[in-house]
Amino acid sequence: MVATDYEAVPAVAGDAETSSHGTLVMKFGGTSVADTERLKAVAKRIVAAREEGERVVAVLSAMGDSTDDLVALAYEMSPRPKPRELDMLISVGERISCALAAMAIHDLGHEAISLTGSQAGIVTDTTHGKAKIVDVRARRIHEALDAGRIVLVAGFQGVSTDYDITTLGRGGSDTTAVALAAALGAAVCEIYTDVDGVFTADPRVMPEARKLHAVSYEEMLEMAASGAKVLQLRSVEFARNHGVMLHVRSSFNPAAGTWVIEEDERMLEKAMISGVTHTLEETLYWVEEVSASRLFASLADSSVNVDTIVQTGETEIVFSAPSDDASAVTEALDGLGVPWRARDDLGKVSLIGAGMKSHPGVAARMFAVLDDESIEPKIVTTSPIKIACHIPREDVERAVRALHHAFELHRPDAERPHAS
Ligand code: ASP
Ligand code: MG
Numbered sequence: 342m343v344a345t346d347y348e349a350v351p352a353v354a355g356d357a358e359t360s361s362h363g364t365l366v367m368k369f370g371g372t373s374v375a376d377t378e379r380l381k382a383v384a385k386r387i388v389a390a391r392e393e394g395e396r397v398v399a400v401l402s403a404m405g406d407s408t409d410d411l412v413a414l415a416y417e418m419s420p421r422p423k424p425r426e427l428d429m430l431i432s433v434g435e436r437i438s439c440a441l442a443a444m445a446i447h448d449l450g451h452e453a454i455s456l457t458g459s460q461a462g463i464v465t466d467t468t469h470g471k472a473k474i475v476d477v478r479a480r481r482i483h484e485a486l487d488a489g490r491i492v493l494v495a496g497f498q499g500v501s502t503d504y505d506i507t508t509l510g511r512g513g514s515d516t517t518a519v520a521l522a523a524a525l526g527a528a529v530c531e532i533y534t535d536v537d538g539v540f541t542a543d544p545r546v547m548p549e550a551r552k553l554h555a556v557s558y559e560e561m562l563e564m565a566a567s568g569a570k571v572l573q574l575r576s577v578e579f580a581r582n583h584g585v586m587l588h589v590r591s592s593f594n595p596a597a598g599t600w601v602i603e604e605d606e607r608m609l610e611k612a613m614i615s616g617v618t619h620t621l622e623e624t625l626y627w628v629e630e631v632s633a634s635r636l637f638a639s640l641a642d643s644s645v646n647v648d649t650i651v652q653t654g655e656t657e658i659v660f661s662a663p664s665d666d667a668s669a670v671t672e673a674l675d676g677l678g679v680p681w682r683a684r685d686d687l688g689k690v691s692l693i694g695a696g697m698k699s700h701p702g703v704a705a706r707m708f709a710v711l712d713d714e715s716i717e718p719k720i721v722t723t724s725p726i727k728i729a730c731h732i733p734r735e736d737v738e739r740a741v742r743a744l745h746h747a748f749e750l751h752r753p754d755a756e757r758p759h760a761s
Contacts, residue, residue, distance in 0.1 A: 364486070364527040365395040368402075368496065368518035372535035373592035374438045375405035383592065384445035386533075387491055391451060396486040398525065400496045400518040401442060403434025408497075408511075424469035428498070428508045432458070435495035435514065442493050453491040456481065458506075461492075463499035463517060465507045471644050472499060472507035473575075474516065477524035494521060515576035523583035530585050532572065533592035538599030539564065539571055541750040542617045546738045549751040553615060554597075557604035557695050560615050561587075563727045566648065567691040568620030577601065604695055613703065614694035614748045619737050622664045623648065624685040625720070629656050631679045636660075643673040649689075649722045649729070659720065661689075661731070687719060688737035691729035692744060704728050710747045716740055 367387060374380050383401075391397045402408075411431045415422040422430075439455035446453035462478030485492045496514025501507045509516050515532060522530035539561070542550040556564070558581035565574040571589055580587050580601060590598025628636055633650075636658060640647055649661040662670050664685060674681045697703050704721075707728055711718060716739070718730035732740055745751065 363395055364398065364522075364525045365390055366398045366400065366518050366522040366525065366527045366530045368400040368514055368530065368532050369438075369592055370514070370532075370534045371402040371405055371408070373533050374401055374403075374442070377441065379592075380404075380438065380441050381445050383533075384442050384449060386592070387442070388446060388449045388451050391491055398482060398486070398492045398494060398521055398527075399442070400494045400514055400521065401435060401438040402496050402514040404438055407434040407437070425505055428469045428472075428506050432495070432498040432506050432508055435497050439493040439495045446491055446493075451491055452489055453493060454485050455493040455495070456485075457495050458498035458517065459500035461494040461521070463494075463520065465499035465501050465509070467501045467503050467505070467507070468644055469505075469507055471510045472501060474499060474509070474520045474579075475502065477520055479521070479524045482521070482525065510573065510575070512570070512573035513575075515573040516579060519576040519579040519583075519585055519587070522585045523579060528586060530580065530587050532587055532589045534571060534589060535592070536571065537591045537594070537596060538589050539569065539601070539616070541615065542741050542745045543569075543619065546619070546741050547617070547745045550745065551751055551753065553599050555600040555602055555608070556615055557608055558601060559604065559726055560693055560695055561601045563691070563693045563724065564616055564618050567689065567693070567727065567729060568618040568622075569616070572601075608695050613696040613700045614692055614750060615696075616693050617690065617741050617744045617748075617750065618693060619688060619690045619741050621688040621734055621737060623661045623687070623689055623731075624664050624667055624670070624683050625649075625659060625661045625687055625731065626670060626674070626681055626683050628658050628660075628674060628679060628681040631658070631677055633658055635677065636679075639673045639677055640670065643669040645669050645673060649720065649731070651720055651722065686734050687731045688734040689729055689731050690737055690740045690744065691727055692748070693727045695726050697726050697728075706747065707744065710743050711740060714739060714743050 369383050387399050408431055415427050415430055443453040443455040464476040465472035465474050482492050496517040498508050519530050538552040540550040540552055544550045561577045565572050565577050587601035645662050645666045647660050647662055651659040716732050716736045718732055720731040722729045
């Protein structure tokens with residue numbers, strides 16, 4: 342297959358200068374559109390925004406777990422479904438949501454049109470299952486908005502430069518929404534979901550976790566990359582690169598959620614740490630007798646999302662990748678014909694905070710907390726605003742609670758004010 346060259350985050354043909362700031366992009370996740378009653382509630386919310394005078398583009402996910410069901414159906418049919426056909430199949434869920442929502446909006450007395458990703462002008466590269474958006478040709482959306490319509494766009498999908506239907510990876514509707522917001526020059530992209538916003542930790546693990554008012558793009562990138570599931574990582578990259586403000590909020594209540602915005606000074610002053618994230622879904626690999634360039638080129642060819650990389654000595658390289666990519670990694674490593682082993686009994690706990698840049702001692706405190714819990718980090722990796730430890734999987738949730746407590750993330754006075 343021909344690979345298409347693309348920029349890591351493409352320059353979306355911006356209509357930003359011509360379009361008014363009265364354009365609002367609203368994205369609704371699977372739980373928010375899980376059944377017809379919820380879809381009707383979503384339709385009302387979309388209509389309410391329209392009645393406030395906004396030009397409204399709504400991006401919908403597939404209903405409930407229907408994408409999972411479609412994937413399962415494919416594997417019932419074939420042990421190795423052809424990627425092109427798999428995309429053809431799993432892109433259907435979002436079309437269903439959009440068509441149904443358009444019907445409900447008509448019943449509320451407004452004009453609406455549903456569009457597939459392809460009709461909406463979302464052009465991607467040719468990597469099925471993980472396609473990247475290379476262009477947004479939003480002419481059709483503009484025309485519909487100009488005609489006073491509400492536009493519903495099927496998330497998670499596009500059309501490749503080879504004219505095939507592609508999907509953007511699980512959670513990809515977030516990226517559809519942010520790419521459209523960037524292309525349409527919308528100032529804000531609202532992400533409606535089944536939680537109230539971005540939390541200091543996963544509330545299922547840490548019930549005392551607090552909703553954050555605001556996080557910086559960099560913090561949100563680190564959070565999404567290290568286990569926070571609320572936004573697809575790529576959507577955050579897109580938002581940062583195009584300056585799209587995100588507002589992550591609940592579709593079940595009107596309360597404000599969490600803003601994802603440019604870092605401002607108050608973020609640095611107030612809280613040293615914004616959150617503790619964790620993941621149980623990573624596999625670590627130890628590879629020998631291969632140069633880093635050869636190894637990572639081969640992994641990239643197989644579209645593996647490598648996360649942590651540690652080069653320990655002359656001969657050994659350690660890296661981590663999502664458990665979902667395990668078969669792609671196996672294929673790539675076997676293809677290289679080098680000795681390797683994998684371990685998937687480790688998870689990862691990460692501390693994230695823009696304030697870390699100006700407050701030394703976070704790592705020392707993190708290790709002391711883990712030490713008190715008799716948890717031994719196996720691999721430690723850092724960025725200017727993150728410290729991550731791979732630890733035994735069964736210790737991960739306990740580590741999250743201990744760190745949340747030690748860094749006093751439950752305290753409301755640790756909160757930062759809104760930036761706007
Ligand atoms: N329906 C797709 C998924 O379940 C895309 C999305 O919801 O963002 O991953
Ligand atoms: Mg999602």
